Amino acid sequence: MIVANTGKGEVGRNTHRIAQYAQLAMMLEVCATPKPGNVDRDHNYPDTRFEHFLASAVSVYPVLKKASTDTQGIGGYIHKAVLESAKWQSGGNTHFGAFILLIPLVMAAGRLETINEPYYDISTKLRQNTIQLVKNTTVEDSIELYHAFNTAGVRVKEVQDMDLKDLTTSIETIKTRGTTLYQLMEISSSYDMIAREWTTGYPLTFACANSILTKYGSININDAVVWTFLEILARNPDTFIQTKSDLSTAQNVSDKAGKIIQKINRSGFNNTKEDIHLFDDQLIRSGINPGSTADIIVAGLFIALMGGLSF
Numbered sequence: 001m002i003v004a005n006t007g008k009g010e011v012g013r014n015t016h017r018i019a020q021y022a023q024l025a026m027m028l029e030v031c032a033t034p035k036p037g038n039v040d041r042d043h044n045y046p047d048t049r050f051e052h053f054l055a056s057a058v059s060v061y062p063v064l065k066k067a068s069t070d071t072q073g074i075g076g077y078i079h080k081a082v083l084e085s086a087k088w089q090s091g092g093n094t095h096f097g098a099f100i101l102l103i104p105l106v107m108a109a110g111r112l113e114t115i116n117e118p119y120y121d122i123s124t125k126l127r128q129n130t131i132q133l134v135k136n137t138t139v140e141d142s143i144e145l146y147h148a149f150n151t152a153g154v155r156v157k158e159v160q161d162m163d164l165k166d167l168t169t170s171i172e173t174i175k176t177r178g179t180t181l182y183q184l185m186e187i188s189s190s191y192d193m194i195a196r197e198w199t200t201g202y203p204l205t206f207a208c209a210n211s212i213l214t215k216y217g218s219i220n221i222n223d224a225v226v227w228t229f230l231e232i233l234a235r236n237p238d239t240f241i242q243t244k245s246d247l248s249t250a251q252n253v254s255d256k257a258g259k260i261i262q263k264i265n266r267s268g269f270n271n272t273k274e275d276i277h278l279f280d281d282q283l284i285r286s287g288i289n290p291g292s293t294a295d296i297i298v299a300g301l302f303i304a305l306m307g308g309l310s311f
Contacts, residue, residue: 029225060095070107071133082099107133108130139179237251
């Protein structure tokens with residue numbers, strides 16, 4: 001059953017709850033199974049396991065709480081979250097993309113005068129605050145993000161200009177050009193779905209929250225998350241798959257997810273579970289991981305929790 005959010009208070013008094021919502025969002029995402037191709041309670045990868053994600057989610061509470069009190073330094077908070085996560089687990093990059101989406105949302109949530117409002121009002125104000133925050137990022141935020149990429153060891157698309165693999169030269173270029181973090185995201189938005197969220201007002205993320213809240217009215221939270229995951233994947237070739245493999249592979253995965261969504265629409269979610277499990281097994285065996293889609297789910301769950309999702 002979904003119940004109303006009861007938190008309230010002045011700006012700065014909701015920091016504890018906001019940080020907890022962000023942690024719970026990360027945990028709900030990794031617990032949902034089967035999310036085809038991703039680590040969950042039933043599947044591990046050789047070097048990255050379920051417990052690594054749980055440890056990462058627990059570890060970043062102090063960073064999230066502090067971020068919710070601030071209106072500047074998005075890049076620095078992303079970097080701090082990566083550093084804190086790395087102290088707690090040895091599974092490598094567990095939540096990097098999620099941090100890029102979550103930190104602005106957490107900071108935006110901290111600017112709300114109350115979190116005891118209907119979902120529409122909360123989500124509208126949260127979106128407005130988030131857009132304003134990301135547009136006001138600085139050169140220092142760009143530099144911090146580059147350091148965060150380096151710390152996390154994230155696989156990235158090769159580019160000729162400001163290549164993350166050439167950290168020193170790229171940082172000097174950022175300083176010389178005065179490139180803000182928002183401008184960096186604009187440069188990447190044509191091929192990166194996380195960057196595109198930043199520069200278009202988080203459309204997938206808020207659609208994700210709406211979908212989970214709507215579906216949770218008739219099915220359990222696990223299935224609502226998995227169904228929403230498949231919907232997003234079907235419509236948006238995953239950036240992480242493209243980076244590890246290529247666009248053709250990512251599109252093929254999205255096409256298969258689309259066929260499953262068509263069957264869900266015809267026959268219902270429960271009658272499609274076997275197909276979802278088979279799809280999951282295929283991706284796991286092939287080492288194909290729709291990690292960027294999972295990042296969207298984390299951020300969407302945070303918004304849903306802010307809007308009243310409870311159990």
